[in-house]
Amino acid sequence: MIQDKIKQICQEIGPEVQLLVVTKGRSVEAIEAALAAGHRAFGENRVQEAQEKFAPLRAKYPDIELHMIGPLQTNKVGRAVALFDVIQTLDRPKLAEKVAHEAEKLGKSPRLYIETNVGREAQKAGVAPDQVAAFLAQCHDQWGLDVEGLMAIPPRDEDPVPYFKQMKLLQDNLGLPKLSMGMSSDYMQAVACGASMVRVGRSIFVD
Numbered sequence: 053m054i055q056d057k058i059k060q061i062c063q064e065i066g067p068e069v070q071l072l073v074v075t076k077g078r079s080v081e082a083i084e085a086a087l088a089a090g091h092r093a094f095g096e097n098r099v100q101e102a103q104e105k106f107a108p109l110r111a112k113y114p115d116i117e118l119h120m121i122g123p124l125q126t127n128k129v130g131r132a133v134a135l136f137d138v139i140q141t142l143d144r145p146k147l148a149e150k151v152a153h154e155a156e157k158l159g160k161s162p163r164l165y166i167e168t169n170v171g172r173e174a175q176k177a178g179v180a181p182d183q184v185a186a187f188l189a190q191c192h193d194q195w196g197l198d199v200e201g202l203m204a205i206p207p208r209d210e211d212p213v214p215y216f217k218q219m220k221l222l223q224d225n226l227g228l229p230k231l232s233m234g235m236s237s238d239y240m241q242a243v244a245c246g247a248s249m250v251r252v253g254r255s256i257f258v259d
């Protein structure tokens with residue numbers, strides 16, 4: 053049961069850590085089950101899909117908190133800024149510039165996380181760990197963007213713990229309040245390493 057699974061994970065991670073229920077590819081019915089259980093924070097990875105599913109749900113549940121956790125193209129930033137409460141995938145200057153521009157236009161600014169390519173994987177999005185400080189400063193100084201935290205996805209099929217620890221160090225060094233890391237397979241390890249938010253899909257909706 054979706055409700056039971058959410059309750060169980062919330063107990064496991066404790067009250068200090070936020071559970072983001074990842075609903076990409078899930079039906080509106082499945083999301084409604086989570087809403088009925090009292091859950092309100094959700095993650096999606098496509099603007100279009102998120103809009104189709106969540107715009108109607110928000111009429112009924114105005115306190116939904118919606119997070120963008122997928123790659124964001126600059127031509128969709130306007131819609132993303134309008135729709136999402138949090139964008140976790142800020143990963144390049146061009147995108148930051150566009151977010152700042154659209155936020156000003158709409159008079160509404162999403163909370164922002166910098167996606168960090170903690171494993172320095174060629175195919176993966178995100179800012180290299182040693183570039184995050186410079187990008188953070190640029191976001192602030194050039195576009196007036198306040199960044200709340202970091203988000204990372206460690207390399208698949210490797211022990212995530214050293215990567216989680218590296219992210220925690222980076223967060224502390226930068227003095228950022230939030231750290232989003234850990235998914236179905238490793239959220240408890242992420243919590244042990246200091247995650248402030250875990251993003252869980254599969255183990256709520258499938259397992």
Ligand SMILES: *Cc1c(COP(=O)(O)O)cnc(C)c1O
Pocket residue numbers: 074076097121122205235236237251252253254255
């Ligand atoms: C899909 C996704 C998740 C959730 O992954 P599960 O393995 O389904 O828990 C978390 N973060 C991001 C960025 C994702 O795309």
